[in-house]
Amino acid sequence: MKQxxxxxxxxxxxxxxxxxxxxDVLERAAERGTRVHDICASIAQGFFPGSVPDYLDGYVAxxxxxxxxxxxxxxxxxxxFDPVYQxxxxxxxxxxxxxxGSPRLIDLKTPLSKGKLWSAQIAAYEHLFKVKTGLECHHSGSLRLSPDGAFPLFDEYRHTEADLHAFLCALTAYRFFKEED
Incomplete structure (x- = not known):
């Protein structure tokens, strides 16, 4: 079942x-990331996000x-959802x-440095988007938002087949070691 x-x-x-x-640092970073994502999603939907806390101003700008x-x-x-790989x-x-005219999958990030897992994450999301729409994404990647309001850094991931394979291997390992029978 999907859920x-x-x-x-x-x-x-x-x-x-x-x-x-x-x-405590990890908790603050997670809270910051969640709030920034929520505000950015509102902006992308065309809604005015209301007042933005000072400590998030740079990321939103x-x-x-x-x-x-x-x-x-x-x-x-x-x-x-992917009904094949579940x-x-x-x-x-x-x-x-x-x-x-090409779709681009964008994953918003607030950390300053790149994460090792991001390429597999982007590839998995691209795969899910293709399953849903039949459309291929091009030039996808992570968008590292700047805390000081500067133009964000874009990290493009081009090895999507290898990255998707890495994700599917991780999914197999997750199921083997983590899921109950």
């Missing part, structure tokens, strides 16, 4: 090591600078930029 299928985030979280980060390049929004934080995921955005 029991593991999410992309759940599968990959097994391979994340946050043991060297103090719990950074997103707005990038979002001004968007011509069309195809998807915003919609849960997608996993789900909720990509942040799929958009078309001005002057480019």
């Amino acid at each position: 029991n299928w593991p999410s992309v985030t759940t599968v990959l979280s097994v391979f994340s090591d946050f043991s060297k980060i103090r719990p 950074s997103f707005r600078k990038w979002f001004s390049l968007v011509d069309e929004v195809l998807l915003i934080e919609e849960r997608l 996993f789900c995921g909720k990509p942040d955005l799929v958009v078309k930029l001005r002057g480019d």
